[in-house]
Amino acid sequence: xxxxxxxxxxxxxxxxxxxxxxxxxxxxxxxxxxxxxxxxxxxxxxxxxxxxxxxxxxxxxxxxxxxxxxxxxxxxxxxxxxxxxxxxxxxxxxxxxxxxxxxxxxxxxxxxxxxxxxxxxxxxxxxxxxxxxxxxxxxxxxxxxxxxxxxxxxxxxxxxxxxxxxxxxxxxxxxxxxxxxxxxxxxxxxxxxxxxxxxxxxxxxxxxxxxxxxxxxxxxxxxxxxxxxxxxxxxxxxxxxxxxxxxxxxxxx
Numbered sequence: 001x002x003x004x005x006x007x008x009x010x011x012x013x014x015x016x017x018x019x020x021x022x023x024x025x026x027x028x029x030x031x032x033x034x035x036x037x038x039x040x041x042x043x044x045x046x047x048x049x050x051x052x053x054x055x056x057x058x059x060x061x062x063x064x065x066x067x068x069x070x071x072x073x074x075x076x077x078x079x080x081x082x083x084x085x086x087x088x089x090x091x092x093x094x095x096x097x098x099x100x101x102x103x104x105x106x107x108x109x110x111x112x113x114x115x116x117x118x119x120x121x122x123x124x125x126x127x128x129x130x131x132x133x134x135x136x137x138x139x140x141x142x143x144x145x146x147x148x149x150x151x152x153x154x155x156x157x158x159x160x161x162x163x164x165x166x167x168x169x170x171x172x173x174x175x176x177x178x179x180x181x182x183x184x185x186x187x188x189x190x191x192x193x194x195x196x197x198x199x200x201x202x203x204x205x206x207x208x209x210x211x212x213x214x215x216x217x218x219x220x221x222x223x224x225x226x227x228x229x230x231x232x233x234x235x236x237x238x239x240x241x242x243x244x245x246x247x248x249x250x251x252x253x
Contacts, residue, residue: 038072038180069101071180075112076189077166084193087158093151093192095134095166099180100144107139107173112149117163120185125153137173160196 030044044066048056060066077095079085095112102108114123114132122131132153149168167183167190184190 038070041067041069043067071102071170072100073168073170073180073182074098074189075166075168075182077164077192079192083188083191084195085155087155087160087194087196089154089156091153091155093153093164093166095149095151095168095190097147097149097168097170097182098145099140099147099170102140102143102145102170102179104140104143107137108179109135109137109171109173110147110149110168111135111171112151112166112168114151114153115165115167115185117165117185117191123153123164125155125157155194158194160194162194164192164194166190 028044028046032042043061043063045059046057046066047054047059058066075095075097077083077093079091079093085091093114097110112134115121116123124130125132132151134149134151136147136149138147151166165185165187168181169178169183170180171178182190
């Protein structure tokens with residue numbers, strides 16, 4: 001393995017045996033930034049000196065007694081099992097936390113908060129502009145597993161397309177020490193999106209033209225009737241003229 005580095009320097013620790021005993025124990029403390037070490041195993045290598053002379057060495061990369069494992073968590077946020085949800089007054093967001101390298105039988109507390117992705121600030125809702133937070137405690141029966149946290153909040157004032165991101169931390173309850181966190185504003189697994197469905201405005205139905213159609217039909221009827229009458233009168237006149245002509249011819253005969 002490679003040495004662990006804080007910034008640009010190796011992580012080291014030292015302690016002096018000042019009580020003069022030839023047998024016993026002594027603690028050596030290492031201050032380590034584990035932000036980027038989630039899921040990794042760290043092994044302590046020790047060297048014992050007396051007045052500048054190396055007396056003993058313990059450097060076994062496979063020694064479990066010298067090894068600690070940094071816990072790792074990953075979260076997946078959903079609303080009703082989906083990554084998008086309809087804005088409303090009573091929303092329940094479920095964050096499923098997958099954890100690794102926790103100590104079996106030890107009690108932990110997970111604490112989460114909702115973030116507004118557009119501002120990278122905590123989401124505030126309601127008249128009091130309160131943060132949306134949730135907590136849960138659990139005692140793992142295996143070193144790796146899952147635990148869920150539920151966030152209940154009013155999303156009726158949120159905007160369409162607004163993205164919410166869940167940030168989570170895990171604490172050792174006994175020591176109140178933070179042992180893991182997952183805070184990535186760009187993580188799509190930790191993100192849900194608000195949707196607002198708008199009802200389209202119905203297209204107005206144009207008024208019926210039955211009356212106008214009726215008027216048109218009536219007008220056509222009247223015109224047709226007049227033309228028919230004129231035609232009949234024309235035929236009658238022609239017949240009468242023929243009769244007059246016939247009568248005139250008879251009288252001349």
